[in-house]
Ligand SMILES: Nc1ncnc2c1ncn2[C@@H]1O[C@H](COP(=O)(O)OP(=O)(O)O)[C@@H](O)[C@H]1O
């Protein structure tokens with residue numbers, strides 16, 4: 001324990017640094033995940049196409065619905081927001097009444113919350129709870145037809161709605177142009193999940209996918225140039241080396257060219273360098289940042305595992321010496337009865353082990369195909385301490401660790 005004077009000195013130096021601000025970062029805003037840069041590189045084709053699709057809104061017509069697809073960090077959200085911003089400005093310039101809404105379905109979380117966003121955009125008040133989805137939606141629809149509104153809605157991460165809800169809202173929205181006269185709703189749906197079409201009601205899909213556009217991943221070279229632009233906006237001159245930027249691009253491009261990951265790496269590496277008291281981000285800071293991000297990703301993946309999967313993972317750890325599926329199942333039986341949850345069959349447990357394998361948390365290799373089915377050798381692929389740390393945060397699991 002330091003003396004009183006020592007403690008004050010520590011606190012003082014932390015606060016002085018905070019008050020002086022960052023030496024590396026001149027503006028943190030461009031490093032935020034939802035920042036829309038003034039210019040998007042390598043996306044002229046997509047921007048032009050989206051602008052052409054939505055342009056009829058300015059002639060007071062409905063526009064075609066469109067689906068934008070592509071892996072994460074390929075610029076879909078940024079493209080949609082950029083075009084929407086310009087559309088709003090143009091409508092103001094020409095005094096054309098338009099009604100625009102951008103909402104992220106994953107962040108909204110439920111169909112009802114999406115309707116709340118729509119309601120706010122069309123200027124109708126809806127209580128936070130108490131109405132059925134149908135009633136809430138009818139009020140939005142009534143407002144649109146009563147006021148003859150031309151409503152353009154961007155539903156970002158729309159796959160979340162298809163996976164986690166009844167699908168009623170998408171159904172209502174896509175057939176609105178048959179029902180709503182006058183006024184109308186046009187939709188831009190955005191999805192990171194390429195298989196999401198398979199989950200949609202065919203009627204919804206045929207309406208939503210009037211137009212479709214795929215956003216390809218960026219090449220490492222493209223990422224490098226995107227990062228260089230971002231560095232100019234966010235970093236003080238000379239506060240990151242060229243080698244560090246190149247490494248960021250190479251690492252972010254190693255899975256698929258993901259600009260979000262690239263920008264996240266920049267931000268986290270600046271934090272790392274700053275905490276080390278350095279005035280410049282160098283390559284080794286990027287490597288530390290990558291480890292930190294991967295660890296955060298892993299912690300999050302472990303945290304959100306269902307209870308049974310957590311128990312099974314714990315069983316893997318606790319049956320370390322004999323890591324066959326049989327002995328893991330024995331451990332699981334013991335743990336699950338102590339916890340007091342439903343006991344799954346060996347077959348279900350084996351299925352969950354395969355899922356954990358697919359998530360990269362364990363590896364499960366088939367050992368032999370004996371009379372009693374296949375036996376697998378299972379081993380943990382991630383740090384045991386980290387897994388135990390995260391599992392302890394779950395009070396039910398903590399009781400048997
Ligand atoms: N072409 C681009 N030029 C500049 N920055 C980009 C470009 N594409 C993506 N970004 C940046 O990368 C991050 C992720 O982009 P985003 O549009 O959110 O991707 P998506 O919605 O496809 O997952 C954002 O910070 C965004 O500003």
Ligand SMILES: [Mg+2]
Pocket residue numbers: 073076077078156
């Ligand atoms: Mg997005």
